[in-house]
Amino acid sequence: MTDADHQARSPRREPVFRGLEIIANTLVRAQNLDLRYAGLDNIPSAGGAVLAVNHTSYVDFVPAALGLYRAGRRARFMIKSEVMDVGIMRFLVNHTRTITVDRSQGADAYRAAVASLRNGEMVVVYPEATISRSFELKEFKTGAVRMAADAGVPVVPAIVWGAHRQWTKGGTRAMGRTGIPVSVRYGAPVTVDVDADAATERLRETMTGLLHQVQDEYGSHPVGEFWVPARLGGSAPTPAQAAVIETEEAARKAEARARKAAQRAEKGRR
Structure with a gap:
């Protein structure tokens, strides 16, 4: 796509969103990241679609969003509602129509996502819900498939590989000029049906194939590196080991939330 083509297709409104696109592109240049895109023609030029992305990094949303930008699209990301506690994040969420997910009231976020899809927008979903410590695909939640079926739109599978080398759980952070x-890679749009469990499993199988393809094309995966899956000779935990770590982590977080709730209740009684 030429610059002229991109400018003709790029959305022009939403100044805050446009500002974020400029900042993201500037950061990519400052870090000298080697962004490689494939399958941009699989991104629908118009209309609603769910973009299902694997989740290995705190920053994998950036290359995924910049790919949409290159294709002349924008998307609404679904993110944890906790970000609303931070002033600047609250401003950005409100001005980019980001969909916040409160786990205790997930139905509200689901309805908002379906409404956006029916309005012709793209919505980005991480079917794994949380970062995969093994860098393999975890089990998928059914939300991406269900909202696509309810809205009558396709699911576009996408794989981001390499962003976890910058910043991930348990890894060394490398956010400088690393190159x-x-x-x-964006896969072909998938039409889903009302059998959410079966459609979710098919989506996971499709994305597993895409993941392996991207890994094969990526280049070297040095033996023993933290960012390389155990399957490829790296020191990342296996999916089974990662599941144990994540279970223990979830228990600690639940205990912390319970303590905070108890502290708030105690303050309320004083």
């Missing part, structure tokens, strides 16, 4: 290669 790290980051590959993004």
